[in-house]
Amino acid sequence: MSLIKSISGIRGTIGGKVGDNLTPLDVVKFASAFGSWLQNNKNKKDLTLIIGRDARISGAMVNSLVTATLQGLGINVIDLGLSTTPTVEVMVPELNADGGIILTASHNPKQWNALKLLNEKGEFISGENGAEVLALAENEDFNYAEVDDLGAYETREDGFDIHIEKILALPLVDLEAIKAKKYKIVLDAVNSTGGIAIPMLLDRLGCETVKLYCEPTGHFPHNPEPLKEHLGDICELVKKENADFGVVVDPDVDRLALIDENGEMFGEEYTLVAVADYLLKHKKGAAISNLSSSRALRDIANSHDSQYFASAVGEVNVVNLMKEKNAVIGGEGNGGIIYPDLHYGRDSLVGVALFLTHLAKENKTVSELRAGYPAYFMGKKKIELTPEIDVDALLTKMEKEYQNEEISTVDGVKIEFENNWVHLRKSNTEPIIRIYTEAKSQEEADKLGDDMIAKIKSLI
Incomplete structure (x- = not known):
């Protein structure tokens, strides 16, 4: 398996030969390259990076390698431990850090891991910046710190709390409307960190959570990509529990799929459609998705007298177009919700809160809500x-x-x-x-x- 270096980060399979897979030497090289790039481009002596990881089996090992490498460069590290991609993105600016690294291969199977690189805004670095990092890695042009200048290390355990508080403070998240409904929700978190974060959020929203695969062991009980063919267990459990609906997240919690009360898929594409329908009722502006996303978002935007634009695939491309068009809502059809009033990153937690608000205000079942959207x-x-x-x-x-x-x-x-x-x-x-x-x-x-x-x- 080739090591993949792209706009989505540095990812590969654990083990094997250096340069062909994500081996310990490759992890050290790319962490060194990113840390060195930041040092070359920042006008300050002491740099701080935020680190967080999903629950993959290799996560602790990769975390140790990345953390020690950054300290070796003289960079301070704040380690969130088990976290989510959107939580790390929120915490970078919250802690005035100079960047971040998320250790996750997102929806890839358990043998994969990756380094996702964030700038000081908590957003993915640009393709141009990524090319500069890769060039540094190729040349191995690193200058490590002497013993008195090694980076400091600290841990933080309040990342989820801060993230959730920011979501609950959003004007368009109606906490009281959601609490009044007392929703019962089944959650499949594929034994990763969504099993920690999502129940914390649902509890604050007054919902009952039925947990399925919520132990953060990293042993994925099914293919972690939240597609219909992988989700038979939660579809059955939603019906068995007479739940209002089901929530499915991928290992790093940036993709959100929903199951209706009948155990049927709401449709990955329609997560973004439903959230956009709610937001565009209250705030005029553009909606953005990528070229591989459904026409349904275009139709919904048009129904609210709003514009729709499509970007190239890749979260960085979606975010760039969102900023250019000053979009109200954006994301990707794979269940990725980007709500700029919180941050410019795909975020299943804010997606859940906004969807619940919409559902409560519409006073419909999930299947009724879905039936009101264009059928693609x-x-x-x-x-x-x-x-x-x-x-x-x-x-x-x-x-x-x-x-x-x-x-x-x-x-x-x-x-x-x-x-x-x-x-x-x-x-x-x-x-x-x-x-x-x-x-x-x-x-x-x-x-x-x-x-x-x-x-x-x-x-x-």
Whole structure:
């Protein structure tokens, strides 16, 4: 497995050979590169970084390597321990730190881990900055501190409390409306840190939590990507418990999927749609998602006389466009909610609070709420890459094949047909080509994906 260095961070599988996987030497090299880059670009002597991790089995080891490396550079470390991606993002500016590192491979299986790099705003560093970090790593141009200048180390255990307090203080989170409903919610946190943070939030919101896979052991009981085919257990438990709905988060708690009261998927894409529907009723402005997200968000924005824009895939790209358009709400169709009134990062906790407020004020069941939105169905397929495949050349061939259709090449190739679309792109996080489709029925979306796979294979 190749080590993947991208806009989404440095990620790879644990073990194996240096340079091919995320080995201890690779962890030290990239932590050194990021720390050195910060030192080169900050006009101050003492730097402080915030560190937090999900519950992966390798997390403690990677944390020790990163922490010691930063101290070796003379950088102070504040360690949040078991945390979430959005919590670390909130805590960087809260503690006036110079940046942060989140140790998580997000939705990837347990053998993966990663270093996600944050600037002083608690936002992912830009692609340009990331290239500078990678160049430093390549050259191994590091200058470690002498013994009297080693960085300090401290731990903080109040990250979740601070994060939740900020959410509850948001004007559009209606605590009393939620408490009045006394919702019963089943939570699947895939045995990672969402099993700590989400129940804390739900308790403050006056909800009853039924916990499923909420022990932060890092032993994922199913594939951690919150897709329908992985979520049979929670769908059954929601019905068995007569719960109002179910909540599913990925290991680092930046993706939010919902299950209705009948044990049916609300739809990853519709998490953002529902939250945007609520927010745009109260605040006019643009809504942003990426090119692989549903047309439903565009439709909802239009229904509120608001504009919709699509960015290239990648949280950094979504955030940049949100800032450019001064957006009210943004995110990604994989269940990622970005609410700029809190911070510019995907955040399942604020997503839960806003969704609950919307649900309470609408006085509907989750299935009734879903039925009120435009009916689109997505297909998400992929093709494993092999070294001999020239992906860029392949995408160019696909662009030529469909040159008479409306095509975007901002990120891979997106082909807009009259009643459906397909988006082909090289993944930022895995060695695959992602094939996203959307149509008016699941069968049509799946068939379009299969047709595209057949077409791609014919061109290889």
